[in-house]
Amino acid sequence: MSQAGHRARVISVPEDIEEIFDFxxxxxxxxxxxxxxxxxxxxxxxxxxxxxxxEHVVAELxxxxxxxxxxxxxxxxxxAGCRPEYFPVVIAAVEAMTQPQFNLIGVQTTTNPVAPFLLxxxxxxxxxxxxxxxxxxxxxxxxxxxxxxxxxLILINIGGGVPGEGDKSILGSPGxxxxxxxxxxxxxPWEPFHVEHGFAPDxxxxxxxxxxxxxSCAASFLQPVSILMxxxxxxxxxxxxxxxKGNGNPVVILPPAHxxxxxxxxxxxxxxxxxxxxxxxxxRSEMPAEPRLLDTTSRQRIENGKVCxxxxxxxxxxxxAGGSELNHAGFLASFxxxxxxxxxxx
Amino acid sequence: xxxxxxxxxxxxEASGTxxxxxxxxxxxxxxxxxxxxxxxxxxxxxxxAQLKEVYRAAAVTxxxxxxxxxxxxxxxxxxxxxCDAAIVGLAN
Numbered sequence: 001m002s003q004a005g006h007r008a009r010v011i012s013v014p015e016d017i018e019e020i021f022d023f024x025x026x027x028x029x030x031x032x033x034x035x036x037x038x039x040x041x042x043x044x045x046x047x048x049x050x051x052x053x054x055e056h057v058v059a060e061l062x063x064x065x066x067x068x069x070x071x072x073x074x075x076x077x078x079x080a081g082c083r084p085e086y087f088p089v090v091i092a093a094v095e096a097m098t099q100p101q102f103n104l105i106g107v108q109t110t111t112n113p114v115a116p117f118l119l120x121x122x123x124x125x126x127x128x129x130x131x132x133x134x135x136x137x138x139x140x141x142x143x144x145x146x147x148x149x150x151x152x153l154i155l156i157n158i159g160g161g162v163p164g165e166g167d168k169s170i171l172g173s174p175g176x177x178x179x180x181x182x183x184x185x186x187x188x189p190w191e192p193f194h195v196e197h198g199f200a201p202d203x204x205x206x207x208x209x210x211x212x213x214x215x216s217c218a219a220s221f222l223q224p225v226s227i228l229m230x231x232x233x234x235x236x237x238x239x240x241x242x243x244x245k246g247n248g249n250p251v252v253i254l255p256p257a258h259x260x261x262x263x264x265x266x267x268x269x270x271x272x273x274x275x276x277x278x279x280x281x282x283x284r285s286e287m288p289a290e291p292r293l294l295d296t297t298s299r300q301r302i303e304n305g306k307v308c309x310x311x312x313x314x315x316x317x318x319x320x321a322g323g324s325e326l327n328h329a330g331f332l333a334s335f336x337x338x339x340x341x342x343x344x345x346x
Numbered sequence: 347x348x349x350x351x352x353x354x355x356x357x358x359e360a361s362g363t364x365x366x367x368x369x370x371x372x373x374x375x376x377x378x379x380x381x382x383x384x385x386x387x388x389x390x391x392x393x394x395a396q397l398k399e400v401y402r403a404a405a406v407t408x409x410x411x412x413x414x415x416x417x418x419x420x421x422x423x424x425x426x427x428x429c430d431a432a433i434v435g436l437a438n
Contacts, residue, residue, distance in 0.1 A: 009352040020348070029353050038351045066355030075353045103415040158355030245413050291384050299382065299413050337414050 007054060008071050013037070024079075028162060031152055031177060035079035046074035049084040050091065058091055059098040062105035064160025068094055072158055073150075080150035086128060086143060089206055090150045092342040093118055096208040097151075099340035106337060107210050108161040111168050112241060114335035115175035117211040117251065118148055119319065121194035122204030124344055125182035132182035134323035137214060137330075148178025173213050181321050187256035188320035189263035196269070197341055204344040209249050209317065210335035212240060220327045224262050227329060228272065232279040234331050235309060238287060241336035242310045246301035248334030249315050252276065255322035258329055269318045277313035281306035310334065368431045371401040377425045377432035378406060381413045393433060 013020050021034045029035075036042065047054055047070055054071035061068050070091070077090050097104050097116055107114055120130050131141035139145065160166040169176070185192040185201075194205040215234045219227040235250060242248035252272070254262070262272065283306050301308035310316065317339070322330070368374060376397050380386045390408060397403040409425060411417040417425075425432050 006356070010349050011352055012347045012349055015348045020350070024350075024353075037348065038353060040349065040351060043351050060357070061355065064355070065357035067358065068355060071351070072353065072355045075351045079353060100415055105416075106414065153353065157353040247414055 006067075006069075008043075008075060010040070029157055030079070031149065031156065033149075033177075035153075036081055038075040038078040042078045043071065043074045046078050046082070046084050046087050047071065049087040058094050061094075061098070061108075061155065061159035063109050063166045064158070066158035066160060068154065068158050073154060076153040076157055077146075077150040080153050081142065081146040082150050083128075083142070083146075086147050086150075088345045089120065089124065089128070089147050090154075092206045092344045092346070093147070093151055093208060094154060096206055096340040096342040099342075101338035102208060102210065102340045103337040104159075107335065108155060108159055109166060109168055110335070111170045112212065112335055113169050113171050113173035113176070114210050114212050114241075115173055115179050116151060117175065117209045117332060118151065118180040119193060119207040119209065119317075120180070120182040120204070121185065121192050121207070122199070122344070123202060124204035125185070130180075130182035132184040132321050136181035136184075136321050137179070144180045144182075145178050148180035152176055152178065175211065175213055179211065183319045184256055184321045188259055190259065190269050190318075190320070193317065193319050194341065199341075199343065205341050206344055207339055207341040209251055209332070209339045210337045211251060211332035212335055213333065215331040215333065217329045217331065218327055219258065219329045222261065222326075224265050224267050225275075227258060227261075228275050228279070231329055231331060232276055235276065235280045235333070236282055237333065238282050238307065240309070240333035242334035243282070243307055244292075244300065245336030246299050246308065246311055247315075247338065248310050248336035249317050249339045250280075250309055250334045251317040251319065251330075251332035253319055253321050253330035253332070255325065255327070255329060256320055257324060257326040259320045261326070270314070272318055273313045273316040276316055277309065280309040283307075310336075371397060371403045371431065373402065373404045374430035375405045375407060375428060376403045377409055377429035379409050379411045379417060379421075379425070379432060379434050381411050383413075 013023050020037050052070045056070045057067050059068045128143045130143045155161040217230045217234050219230045221227050301311050378390045380390045394406040397406050
């Protein structure tokens, strides 16, 4: 997108850090947490990490249609606490989110609690110290915390996804603060997610997936099918929008011990996906007879009277991440839109 | 005092090329875009009846749009070519 946007307005604020936070919070510019004041110097340092000029428009973000210029993205990244070297990841994530199949206007404005889940692959995970292991979706690591948070501030301040206004989510979710991990490629017996999608192992990518939250499965079993039975039971929840829409990307996160167990028994990702797709079908007769007001029956994926979790088995995402124990596989239910993936640094 | 940069983004300025307001729906063709939520199907049927009976529209045409995004350019062009006005969406 080449049209130039305007430069950011300069605002005078008190010098006291708490008063700055009060000022910005009072104007709806934060996610409710304290922010780093986006001074001109800090924003310049952020923008120095990329070659595009400050006025360059990366995207127009719904519902407001705000112009996501390099400068505006940098301001929000500073506020989130990003280091400058994280900035190319933030830009690539914005580019991914605005791919048509991601349906960002739906993600931003829906009553669903959906948030963009950010999956990082390739060397960038190590160079930025992204947590791929124990507690990868939890607190404690700056890259995971602030890259995801920058996205949220961007969606609020540029996109207009203000809770209760542009963002009509009934409950919201913790994932709307930050929702970011890297795949633990070094301990996976399979090819990484981005390589599955045609990228080279030494390329770095960010993938955005519209996810409704996390579900843990205490799958401390030694047989692959036992683990899959527990996972499929967690996934068979037709409240998820992917059942309603017949689309999207349910995400399965296997800790490395589970992944090694599967691989040792001859299972690859494709076989896992096929098993889960088949065993997460729900007979239509087990659902209420009354059509929901928000039902889209005509769009559901139905096979032999059973409603499918998404359009096809290969749309289920299987990645490896987390701590070393043989327990707690994860599942992220899908909002029902398709994922988008971008190379970082293009 | 300290200075910071405004994080809030604004949309592009309007181009000033909005189509003229349709002064009356009488005798006109009205399009309704629906992604077929059940609620939208009910509203579309109700609006179609009202547009004909109350507003005396000559015709009401329903266009399918995706559940996961905006209408295709082809559907958009059909709406432009075939309709005098269109209802393009409703909130939940």
